[in-house]
Amino acid sequence: MATQESNTVEEVQEEISHEITLFAEPVYHVGNFNITNALLTSWAVVVIIIILSLALCSKLKAIPGKLQNLFEVVVDEGLKLCDQVTNNRALSVKIFPIAISVFFFILINNWLGIVPLGGFGLIERGEHGLAFIPFLRGGTADINTTIALAVMAVVGANIFGIVSVGLWKTFNKYVNLKALGGIFTKVRKDPTVIIVAPITFFVGLIEIIGEFAKMASLSFRLFGNVFAGEVLLVSMAALVAYIVPIPFLFLELLVGVIQALIFSILLVVYFTISASHHDEEYEPARHADASHAGGEHDAHQNINKPARPNGRSGGESIIISSNTA
Amino acid sequence: MSDMWANLMDSIISTFHIDWKIIIAQAVNFGVVFAVLYVFALKPLGKLMKERSERIAKGLDDAKKSNELLQKVAEEHKQNTIKLRQISIDAQKELTVELDQMRAKNLERIKADNEEWTKQRKEQLEIDKKALVESAKSEVMTLATLAAEKILARKPMDELKDL
Numbered sequence: 001m002a003t004q005e006s007n008t009v010e011e012v013q014e015e016i017s018h019e020i021t022l023f024a025e026p027v028y029h030v031g032n033f034n035i036t037n038a039l040l041t042s043w044a045v046v047v048i049i050i051i052l053s054l055a056l057c058s059k060l061k062a063i064p065g066k067l068q069n070l071f072e073v074v075v076d077e078g079l080k081l082c083d084q085v086t087n088n089r090a091l092s093v094k095i096f097p098i099a100i101s102v103f104f105f106i107l108i109n110n111w112l113g114i115v116p117l118g119g120f121g122l123i124e125r126g127e128h129g130l131a132f133i134p135f136l137r138g139g140t141a142d143i144n145t146t147i148a149l150a151v152m153a154v155v156g157a158n159i160f161g162i163v164s165v166g167l168w169k170t171f172n173k174y175v176n177l178k179a180l181g182g183i184f185t186k187v188r189k190d191p192t193v194i195i196v197a198p199i200t201f202f203v204g205l206i207e208i209i210g211e212f213a214k215m216a217s218l219s220f221r222l223f224g225n226v227f228a229g230e231v232l233l234v235s236m237a238a239l240v241a242y243i244v245p246i247p248f249l250f251l252e253l254l255v256g257v258i259q260a261l262i263f264s265i266l267l268v269v270y271f272t273i274s275a276s277h278h279d280e281e282y283e284p285a286r287h288a289d290a291s292h293a294g295g296e297h298d299a300h301q302n303i304n305k306p307a308r309p310n311g312r313s314g315g316e317s318i319i320i321s322s323n324t325a
Numbered sequence: 326m327s328d329m330w331a332n333l334m335d336s337i338i339s340t341f342h343i344d345w346k347i348i349i350a351q352a353v354n355f356g357v358v359f360a361v362l363y364v365f366a367l368k369p370l371g372k373l374m375k376e377r378s379e380r381i382a383k384g385l386d387d388a389k390k391s392n393e394l395l396q397k398v399a400e401e402h403k404q405n406t407i408k409l410r411q412i413s414i415d416a417q418k419e420l421t422v423e424l425d426q427m428r429a430k431n432l433e434r435i436k437a438d439n440e441e442w443t444k445q446r447k448e449q450l451e452i453d454k455k456a457l458v459e460s461a462k463s464e465v466m467t468l469a470t471l472a473a474e475k476i477l478a479r480k481p482m483d484e485l486k487d488l
Contacts, residue, residue, distance in 0.1 A: 052366075071366065097367050
């Protein structure tokens with residue numbers, strides 16, 4: 001009995017580690033499945049969004065209330081932002097629901113990571129002694145969440161491309177059989193096609209790697225920014241507990257919005273690129289025609305300014321550079 | 326090469342604790358968020374906003390039409406007022422002319438009546454005068470006869486007394 005008491009006192013006296021880890025910590029186990037604190041936060045986000053959606057749905061009126069007004073402003077401005085990328089309202093309307101869902105999911109996840117509720121948690125014995133495991137951790141501060149979102153964004157963009165321009169054109173974007181076939185059909189008119197077509201085919205193969213790069217860039221950018229923010233806040237709180245972390249809290253609120261916006265806009269860009277015709281880049285004559293055709297072609301033309309050989313758009317580069325800045 | 330790649334992937338997976346079960350769970354979470362937002366927020370809100378936009382557009386269109394109609398009515402009213410004023414002026418002129426004519430007629434009639442009356446009065450006066458003269462004549466003759474009879478019947482001294 002006395003031995004047990006002395007052990008307990010030793011445990012209490014042992015220093016508890018509050019270090020923030022690179023990965024989300026499990027707080028509960030259901031069989032083989034680890035419920036991490038990031039997953040718990042994501043469930044909280046789902047519940048919050050369900051409550052907000054139901055509250056909005058139940059109070060929809062022709063003359064809007066405060067909540068409806070806020071949502072209407074967000075929807076209206078979001079659509080305008082989509083229009084700036086797509087240059088096509090019909091396309092914006094199709095992409096917008098998924099983009100705004102991603103925006104809200106990431107935004108609330110980001111913000112939940114900085115609420116003071118992170119002070120509640122478990123004390124568990126790990127490899128390096130006792131460690132504090134908070135119940136809440138920003139969902140986007142876990143790479144699993146950002147990978148899930150990035151994979152859905154890239155796969156969703158390709159599915160959207162198949163639905164919009166067809167399976168054959170989307171397939172030819174990656175495995176450009178059309179360009180290879182052009183060697184036989186266009187060689188008499190343009191002998192340079194013998195050199196250009198294999199390069200085009202190879203560029204298509206690089207596009208496949210590009211898709212994985214998109215997933216990596218999307219997931220690591222979001223995870224890195226949010227996780228860095230959390231580390232920053234913990235560091236500031238460790239240095240000076242009061243007042244000093246407050247400006248950084250506001251900064252993180254802003255970063256949360258910016259990161260959600262960047263992810264959503266990139267998603268819109270990927271969807272728009274997928275919904276546009278890709279063979280225009282390899283056929284200058286048709287491209288010139290298309291540039292005068294308006295509508296969907298205009299959207300593609302706008303995004304791909306200046307057009308690059310690998311098909312990466314100018315619009316995308318602008319957004320990424322602003323993010324880096 | 327493949328070993329290096331596999332080691333790198335293992336290292337990344339172990340460092341970041343990448344777990345496909347959690348990735349699927351997060352994907353499901355997002356799926357739920359998307360479905361709920363789409364069904365309970367975006368779809369009804371979009372429908373409502375579209376209806377309201379149409380209603381506002383219709384209201385603006387109606388207001389424009391009403392304004393045009395109002396301008397048309399105002400123009401018609403202005404034209405009608407001008408017409409009515411013209412009619413009123415014409416009527417006034419006609420009335421003035423008619424009144425003048427009527428006045429002239431009346432004056433003529435009154436003049437004629439007056440002349441007739443004067444003539445009649447003169448004739449009447451003439452008749453009365455003649456009758457009076459005749460009456461006076463007969464009266465004088467009667468008186469003269471009576472006087473002669475008296476003179477003839479009296480004495481000369483009586484006559485002197487009477488005188």
